[in-house]
Amino acid sequence: MAEMTLHQIRKTYGALEVLHGINLEIGKGELMVFVGPSGCGKSTLLRCIAGLEDISAGELRIEGSLMNDVPPSRRGISMVFQSYALYPHMTLFDNMAFGLKIAGMKKDEIRTRVNRAADILQLTPLLGRYPKALSGGQRQRVAIGRAIVRDPRVFLFDEPLSNLDAALRVATRIEIAKLKQSMPDTTMIYVTHDQVEAMTLADRIVVLRDGKIEQVGTPQELYRTPRNVFVAQFIGSPAMNVLHAEMQHGDAGVTIAHAAGGESLLGRAGPLNAGPVQLGVRPEDLTLARDAAPLFHGRIDHVEHLGELQLVHTDVGLSNQPIIAKLPGELDLQRGADIALAARPSSLHVFDAEGHRLNGAA
Structure with a gap:
């Protein structure tokens, strides 16, 4: 009981x-x-x-x-x-x-x-x-x-x-x-x-x-x-990055293209319908896009140095909506520099237009 x-x-x-x-x-x-x-x-x-x-x-x-x-x-x-x-x-x-x-x-x-x-x-x-x-x-x-x-x-x-x-x-x-x-x-x-x-x-x-x-x-x-x-945005600090996006289906599986111009192949992500969605990615799940396909391209607008970590605010061309990445503190990242960020498809969160979760259990 x-x-x-x-x-x-x-x-x-x-x-x-x-x-x-x-x-x-x-x-x-x-x-x-x-x-x-x-x-x-x-x-x-x-x-x-x-x-x-x-x-x-x-x-x-x-x-x-x-x-x-x-x-x-x-x-x-x-x-x-x-x-x-x-x-x-x-x-x-x-x-x-x-x-x-x-x-x-x-x-x-x-x-x-x-x-x-x-x-x-x-x-x-x-x-x-x-x-x-x-x-x-x-x-x-x-x-x-x-x-x-x-x-x-x-x-x-x-x-x-x-x-x-x-x-x-x-x-x-x-x-x-x-x-x-x-x-x-x-x-x-x-x-x-x-x-x-x-x-x-x-x-x-x-x-x-x-x-x-x-x-x-x-x-x-x-x-x-x-x-x-x-x-998603209440739990976690800094809050999850969330952007408007479009779900698309193709031969390779489900692709999501977001409002800042980037896209990611989710693969065979289950019964997700094509159409407008919201794409979420946590700051700690973003990395520099060295060998991986970039999810975001932008310019560094501000860097908060926290010692072992730094919070990198990136302008991706969306009004008043920077993308925040939590990156290692030893990286030399300067305001005004161009940056490309990537994330594993498995770390992406997909919500419908009303904000309800679509991928994974909840």
Whole structure:
């Protein structure tokens, strides 16, 4: 049985519908990540699961039990917010123990739970400190520890790392991954707008847009076989290059000719109909066309040097639509130089005119 089942979940504010019939099953011990652009409904969905927002229609079940009208405190859920919300006049120990004291738990049990959580999060030497003496990453770990001590069935994380700087985000992300490994039977739902967090943490990712699910899958499934152009360009950094193209059939198989003037032979690519399509290729799948037939010809418009890699923006004659290639950093590529780029046919993504995937499984 799924740990959590969402069936036709809808959320409305007056005449405005924010969630449009969400259907989802989340397994016991799974780390599920909700991603999507601002305003897509991911935090609203999380708050509906937590009980902080009423569900307008549909059913939420945890371990088979209907939760729609169950108060948040009785759902077996702990939530970690973007804000640490620590009590500044309390030590770390007291911050983590406060909720258990309010619940009337015995002192020995409180101490056992706090010490166990502190050990998991490597906070034991800091339990006597006050929040002002901690770094941002340490404060967020205390907030996570406050959730752990409740021994919940489900953890909910609402963009917990967005207040941290880049280095602390990486460090705390690793701590959350280790936390999941140490609690393999605990289900976690994590909301973020950061696709790197999603790709590195998730067992499965839910991509949301305008209150609807676009695709659910493992990070590799979403990366390699995105269901549509939206998912293709949302997952991956830099975003996938997508151009208008024309599908053609010939004796050698299927050929795709794109708007910048290049073409590629896909071979016997299955039942693809001739006509207008959209061609996608990821920046990391492009290489310099030395021995291979070029897919793109153009002029280098800008180069972003990232050390081991460089992002090469190439003007291929399309207004406001450069092609971005992720190439080795040791290549000597200068702005204004001509460049020819190639890609393996197997790395190309083909979508129909409306943006739905045509080649490969999705």
